[in-house]
Amino acid sequence: MIEYTVSLQAYAKAILHCAKYPWATVHGLFLAEKKDGKIRFVDALPLAHNWTSLTPMFDVALQQAQLYAKTKGLAVCGYYVANEDTGATQLSAAGSLLAKTLIAVDDSTVAFVVDAKKLAPESTRAALVPYVYSESQWKEQSGAFSDTKGSSGTKGAAFVLENNRVLVATRKLIDERAEVGVHDFDEHVDDVSLDWLQNTTISERIKTA
């Protein structure tokens, strides 16, 4: 059984990225630290909010992300996507194809779909629906994040948030409109001075949140 932990940094950055473009399909990557069969998502790399089903810029960004991750001793093994239709939590056909390219490099890759309904202030669950690749298709892991201490998902994978503070802190950041500080690869290629890899300003802010 693989245990996946989502850190505040990764969760908040991904959610803020989605909050910045609520009207569009948004996607990005998770960077993970692997240790003793446990995978801990430590950071998120926001990719795009325009033309998210096209491959060329995704290829470029993914390759760069992998190179960047290598220098940090991390692995790119998470993909997140928020559908334009906020009610939908299925992994779209485009999303599963893109996530499959990650599987080719790292077979422990998980794809997450952001569930906008769980972003409501009163929600106590993580707004991520994980999909695990098995038998050549993506399967939804129901019951993930259901409690803090790793109850197992259906197919030998467990998902937990780093701690209880993750949701609260993320909520607070959204209320403070911190999302304007997140820059994705899309913005980066329009203005290369926007740092999509490190997102320094917002990373600091999330740390102190």
Add this chain to the structure above:
Amino acid sequence: MSSSLKLLAEIRQSSERRPFEVLKLSEPLLNKGSISQAGDDVWLVYEQVFIAAIDEGEIDVAKAVLEILHKRFGGSQRVKRLYGMINEAVGYPDEAKKLYDEMLEKDATNVLASKRLIALLKSQGQYSIAIQELVSYLDTHGNDFEAWLELAHLYLANHLYAQAAFCLEEVILQQPANHYFHLCYAEVNYTMGCLDIALKEYLRVVELSTDNVRGFYGIKLAADRILDITSHGAGKSRDSSHFKVENAPQKATLERLSQLATERLVAIYSGTNDATKKTVEAWLKL
């Protein structure tokens, strides 16, 4: 005219979607009543605030503004559309749909209503019906390039790349000098495997827009990929069979283009921080 009104007008004209800023700018105007300084534009400002409020989920603000508009214009078609939008926002899509249908029945040329109807279908995830509606809209309004662009989006969401490419060709026919559309067209072609067209379109992008980063990334990707495919020849045809490269330039030209892209990207990234620069350099295999 106050500076916030000016800013609002700017946002309106560029039709950018910055609802949060719109609300923030307009809030003092609405409360102090200085919104009337906008003169003839005041109703446009109200409409803008309304739409921003809907975007931001500030239904109360939207309702208040709509009341003002209703008082002034009564049952005008444009205001009716706003009623439809508020119905959509508070979760009565069927009511909204009924309103739009009514408007279209009254006046089949009502462009705003047709567009809202399509947007509504899209937001409900009924892509195939939305596509049908949009196609019939475009049959009448064939010169609406934004609608073609939207249709391209819808097709892409359904993985109909060839159809999306067709729509983008229409957009390019109408707006041949806008590099952004060439970029989209290039990326769709690249995704479909038409590397030769993609490369040329990417080149067009950097011709129209100097040092366009996406453009050069695209050139680098496409040129290297074509070089890879052609140099391995038919031997590796399993992988290259679905790529179209027949009309690609000669090997020497491809190499020069790849070289050019590398040089420009290095130059563009020379001012960025270390991590970014190193990553890009590693990516360029320098």
Add this chain to the structure above:
Amino acid sequence: MVLVGVFRHQLTILMTGQPPKPDVKDIRQGKALLRGQTLAQNNSYIPTAAFIERKKYLCQAYEDGTYLKDKASKDKSPTDLMADPKNMEVMMDGMKKQMMGIVPQTLIMGWIQFFFSGFILIKLPFPLGLRFKQMLQSGIMTPNMDVKWVSSLSWYFINLFGLRGVFALILGGENSADGTRDMTAMSTMGAMGQQPGQPQDFNKQFLSMKDNLSIIYHEWDLENVEQRVLVKYGKQQRIFKSTRK
């Protein structure tokens, strides 16, 4: 003069009312033609295959009258098109507008003729050559009078043309107080064929657009874009020989 102008402007607004709204099929018909025009104009910006596909489709559609408002009217003569009530309305509208101009114009003219013909109205403070005589002293048959004197009729005409600026100032640019438009309208009255609002024969236009499209020799603008880009970024000297394969 000014008052008459303002009065006329208001009256025109009152009489014209809303122009009739075109229905969906009218728009479709017009836009279809526009699409052909755009294709003819910008054909070089899309790949050859894409162009040929469109050309084939549009030519066929024009030939078959797919986009015609009334497909049955394809073979009818243009006079039958007049039967369309909408076209009638458009024409009536044009007539109404012109009447609006002509009636007061004629009234004032008659009035002026009646009262002022043969009168000297003002004296210019500067001398003018003999050539201005015709312009300034119409209606007066005194060959020996100094050109400085302006007859009333001439003064009227000078005002008629000169007040245009004043009207633009008080009524806004697109006003209907301007009398000169009526003058031009009157002169074209004879040539009814050119009148605005005359129904257009779309079938004919479609067919001529089809001819236009079918003779286009297509060359993709991006055939030699590699060279252009290399030149633009200083990687290559401009070369003038054709680079097509």
